[in-house]
Every structure is written in structure tokens, then in C-alpha cells.
Amino acid sequence: MAVRMKDVAERAGVSSATVSLALAGDPRISQATRLNVERAAREMGYRPHVGARALRTASTRTIGLVVSDVANPFFADLAGAIQRAAATSSHSLVLCNSDEDPERQDEYLLNLLDGRQVDGVIVVPTSAMTPGLHRAGAAGARLVLLDRPIEVTGRDAAARHLRDCPVVRSDPxxxxxxxxxxxxxxxxxxxxxxxxxxxxxxxxxxxxxxxxxxxxxxxxxxxxxxxxxxxxxxxxxxxxxxxxxxxxxxxxxxxxxxxxxxxxxxxxxxxxxxxxxxxxxxxxxxxxxxxxxxxxxxxxxxPVDAMATAAVDAMLALLAGRPAHGAFPACRVVRRQSCGPAPEFDPRPSPPRRRR
Incomplete structure (x- = not known):
């Protein structure tokens, strides 16, 4: 038998209305209550009807992710970490691969946004600026820029919006x-x-x-x-x-x-x-x-996990109408044997010269 919203409400000790608002990310619900409701829903295997929820709330609880090359191990790891971070807040992920092609990136970006398939998009830009990014900015789309910032020029509404988009990237x-x-x-x-x-x-x-x-x-x-x-x-x-x-x-x-x-x-x-x-x-x-x-x-x-968590947190803040912040977690060096002394380099100090 399917788990109902009423069942989750009884498990969490709240009303059905509170469950609905908490799972929709409504800012009126405290973080403690939201986490309690999400935990109860997860434990019971509750899955809201996406179509009905979208009609009620204008929200799909789905986030788009456009990466520049899913064959690149870094972006594959990052996409997996973002999916896991989104799932903790009961959000699904739609993954698109631009394959380092700006036109393909724009096509995915605009299709996701124009068709209301997602509530917002986390995007790894393929280049400094594209027509699709400008159009998304003009429409006031909820965007998080990941790994690669863009160079915004101009003073129109699109430029102002894009400058305010949170940026999540590592600090090398x-x-x-x-x-x-x-x-x-x-x-x-x-x-x-x-x-x-x-x-x-x-x-x-x-x-x-x-x-x-x-x-x-x-x-x-x-x-x-x-x-x-x-x-x-x-x-x-x-x-x-x-x-x-x-x-x-x-x-x-x-x-x-x-x-x-x-x-x-x-x-x-x-x-x-x-x-x-x-x-x-x-x-x-x-x-x-x-x-x-x-x-x-x-x-x-x-720092893949830190970047993924920060990107999802920024998107959830945008969706909830809260201030969204970027993040710049630090990189680290992993020393291995492919790096050694320069040819003919002796790391030992030179012996002192004898005086005659």
C-alpha cells in the first residue's frame, strides 16, 4: 500500500500541511522541522506525486545540472556528489552533458528552463559567456555557476542578474x-x-x-x-x-x-x-x-564533496527565496611518484671547500 502524506505527518508528529510545506522547501518551516519531516518521508519511502505537486506549488523539486564533459572523471565524480546532496533534500537531478560545446550547453539550458522541467540549473559554463546564459539571465532564471565563472559585461537586467548568481569553485x-x-x-x-x-x-x-x-x-x-x-x-x-x-x-x-x-x-x-x-x-x-x-x-x-554540497545549498537557497552564497573551498596537493628530482640535481648540500 502506498505511503500517504498523512502517514508521514503521523510519523513526524506534525500536520499534513506542515509535511507539504516542509517537502516544498517553504521558508516558513524551521530547519529542524524540515529535517524531521524529510527523515520520516525517507524512512517510510514516501514519494510525492511530482505532477500534482508541481500544479499545487509550481515546483518540480528537480534541479538541472549541465556539466561540460561527463567523460572527465572530475565532472563524473562531481555530478555523483551533487546527486547525493540533492537527494538529501528530496530533490531529483536532470543531468546534461554539453561536451565542451557552447551551443549544446545553451540548448540544454534553455530547454530545461523554458519547459519548466526543473526549478533551477547548476551549470559548468563551457566559455566566458554565451547567448543562452545571457537569455537565462534576462529571464531571471535561478542559476548556480559551478567550477568555471563567467565574464559578465554590460549593465542590462541580464548582466545584473548573472553577476548576482552564486559561484561555487575551488580555490587553487x-x-x-x-x-x-x-x-x-x-x-x-x-x-x-x-x-x-x-x-x-x-x-x-x-x-x-x-x-x-x-x-x-x-x-x-x-x-x-x-x-x-x-x-x-x-x-x-x-x-x-x-x-x-x-x-x-x-x-x-x-x-x-x-x-x-x-x-x-x-x-x-x-x-x-x-x-x-x-x-x-x-x-x-x-x-x-x-x-x-x-x-x-x-x-x-x-574538494569535490564540498563543492557539491555548496552548489546544492546555494540552489536550495535560491528556490526558497533566501540569500544564496557562493563558496571557494581550497584544493590540496596529492604527492605521488611522478614527480622527482630534476635530472642531475643532488638535493644534498655541497661539502665545504677545503682551504689551501
Missing amino acids: GAALAEVAEWLTALGHRRIGIIAPPLQTQVGRERRDLLVEALVGRGVAHGEISVVEGDFRQDSGATAAIGLMRRTRPPTAIFAADGLMAVGALKGLRQAGLRVPRDVSLVGFDDAPWFDLFDPPLAAVAQ
Whole structure:
């Protein structure tokens, strides 16, 4: 027999009206009562009729998520964490994959919003700004920008709305400074950087933060080589091979994206180079299977669970009409054996010279 709202109300010790309001995220219901009702509904397996609820409340209790590449392990992990976070508040998730295509992103975004399939959308932008994002901003859509911010220009209603959208992304500053300290302590003075697309803010940010940290630790600016990738494995392989063919090749490479780091490792192997004996490699977007490579791949890890929770919390605040806040949890460095001393570098202090 199907569990009714009345049954949940009896279990939670509240009225049926309170159950309805609590499950709809109504701000008049206290957090303690809402959590009590959600726990009772979950324990009893209560599932509200989505169509009837939408007619009553104009809410679908569904959140859209548009990621830029579901084949990227980082975004796959992030999507899973967002789904779990949304489920704790009895929200479903509709997942769309833009495949790093701005037009496809806009198509998904507008279809979700125009058709009232979802109450709001968490989106990982494929580029700095697109017509679809501008249109969503003009319509006052409830948006949370995830991982990649957008560059908003203009003063119209769309621009004002988009500037107010909460942004949830990791803070890589301290982790990239640690990478620079690690590399220079191992004697690396020629560094290659495989950057994400530089038309994106995240691409420029990761490049600039690492360059600044390296220069601050004594690496000559002219000894830092930057090659632009496109978030894909093949671009990482091509970039790594190109860097090592230079007259003064780097002794260490930093690939500022997980798939590009995997591609770089493959490219270095194809070129007959040994990691880390011939060249060290550090990636971004750590994955659980990075330690299965030979050698295990060092990487900067993004705080996936913290980002997912913050993105869902921001969306729920928007849906409830409360102030929504962005979040910038810190990254961390996972040190593994793909990073070693620079060739011919001896970490031991030089012995004192004898006086004649």
C-alpha cells in the first residue's frame, strides 16, 4: 500500500500541511522541522506525486545540472556528489552533458528552463559567456555557476542578474604555491605548463597563479613554457611532446586538468621518456585511480564533496527565496611518484671547500 502524506505527518508528529510545506522547501518551516519531516518521508519511502505537486506549488523539486564533459572523471565524480546532496533534500537531478560545446550547453539550458522541467540549473559554463546564459539571465532564471565563472559585461537586467548568481569553485592558490615549492625544492628550473583554454578564466587563473609562484621562488620567467590545451587527453599528449622537443625542454610539466595530465603521461611514454627520471609530471583534478599509474600520478585535488554540497545549498537557497552564497573551498596537493628530482640535481648540500 502506498505511503500517504498523512502517514508521514503521523510519523513526524506534525500536520499534513506542515509535511507539504516542509517537502516544498517553504521558508516558513524551521530547519529542524524540515529535517524531521524529510527523515520520516525517507524512512517510510514516501514519494510525492511530482505532477500534482508541481500544479499545487509550481515546483518540480528537480534541479538541472549541465556539466561540460561527463567523460572527465572530475565532472563524473562531481555530478555523483551533487546527486547525493540533492537527494538529501528530496530533490531529483536532470543531468546534461554539453561536451565542451557552447551551443549544446545553451540548448540544454534553455530547454530545461523554458519547459519548466526543473526549478533551477547548476551549470559548468563551457566559455566566458554565451547567448543562452545571457537569455537565462534576462529571464531571471535561478542559476548556480559551478567550477568555471563567467565574464559578465554590460549593465542590462541580464548582466545584473548573472553577476548576482552564486559561484561555487575551488580555490587553487595555496595548492599551486605548494606545487611550485615542491618543484623548485627538487631542483626544477625549466617548467612546462599545459593550460586549459586561455579564453576561460579558469585557464588563465591556473596559469597565472603557478607562473607567479614559480617566479617568486627563483624560476626565470623565460624558462616557463606555456602551451594551451582543450581539456582533452589528445591535447595533453600533443602539448607534452611539443614541450619536450624544444631546444631547452622542461624538466617538469604541470598539466592543469586531469584528462590533459593523463594525455601528457601517454605522450611522454610515446616519446620514449621516463617519468620522473627524464621529466616530472604533476596534474590537476586528482582521481582515485591516479595512484594505479606507473608511476602514480601526482596531482592537485579539488574538494569535490564540498563543492557539491555548496552548489546544492546555494540552489536550495535560491528556490526558497533566501540569500544564496557562493563558496571557494581550497584544493590540496596529492604527492605521488611522478614527480622527482630534476635530472642531475643532488638535493644534498655541497661539502665545504677545503682551504689551501
